[in-house]
Amino acid sequence: MSQRTALRPILRPRLFAATMSTQVAVAAAVAGIGFYALYSRRNAAPSDKPIFSSFGFNKLKLHSTELINHNTKKLRFELPNADQPSGLTLSSALLTVSFPSGRWLPVLRPYTPTNDLDEKGFVELMVKHYPGGKQSTHIHSLKPGDTLTFAPIPELKWTPNQHEHVAMIAGGAGISPMYQLARGILKNPADKTRITLVWGVNTDEDLFLANEFNAMQAKYPGRVKVVYVVAQPSASSPHPKGFVTKQILESAGVSPTNEKNKDTKVVVCGPPPMEKALKGTKSLFGGVQGGVLAELGYKPEQVFSF
Structure with a gap:
């Protein structure tokens, strides 16, 4: 979508x-x-x-x-x-x-x-x-x-087991490529890649693929982890309020300082302000300035945007 x-x-x-x-x-x-x-x-x-x-x-x-x-x-x-x-x-x-x-x-x-x-x-x-x-x-x-x-x-040419872990960070409708990729990885019995998804949305109702991701997490415990972040949660929402921040990503376990995440591919898809906050901005000389992912310790070549 x-x-x-x-x-x-x-x-x-x-x-x-x-x-x-x-x-x-x-x-x-x-x-x-x-x-x-x-x-x-x-x-x-x-x-x-x-x-x-x-x-x-x-x-x-x-x-x-x-x-x-x-x-x-x-x-x-x-x-x-x-x-x-x-x-x-x-x-x-x-x-x-x-x-x-x-x-x-x-x-x-x-x-x-x-x-x-x-x-x-x-x-x-x-x-x-x-x-x-x-x-x-x-x-x-x-x-x-x-x-x-x-x-x-x-888009991204996916090779099974090329990376031990893929961290998927999505905002709103940017969840679609994550869903396709996660399903493809899990459908292939030869692909053992671990998956962590962090999905930020405006309201609980915007989590239109939550049931599907929850089913993946239940079927593959320890291999699939799903975290939802809601900007305007309902009073009964079980999800944390806010946006996809450095603290949220660290608590989700996607920091490269974690020994399990030494070989992690980060894939991102979301609205422009979110992607800019995550990836930073390019300098005049081609480098990248700022960005949550850089603060966490990820290198530009580890990050792919759909």
């Missing part, structure tokens, strides 16, 4: 911070590639390969929608071959392309599928609606039978 703020090159310019000229150039380039890809696919022989096993833009039909909390929908899209999975690898996202409200330039946003990547016939997104959000508003308006254009985006 993750409406992340970054698309990795060439498809990941900082959409929020980009100038209008950059937006237009990127949009035009992607649109051109997309139209070429769609034209080529119409004129190519049918392929037996999964639809997203290689780069290309494809329209998928919306099968069903489900409102799972006050602002988040689960949407299931039909794959063209009901007997094949999507072809996406761990971990991958999908770039969505639309022209809402008659726009002549496309709106581009990445989302991470939340269903099992081996599921045949469908791809599933959980999309949070942001007030004024062009893509989330458009996607929430879709009805079964409507179509949306997608292209695959490879």
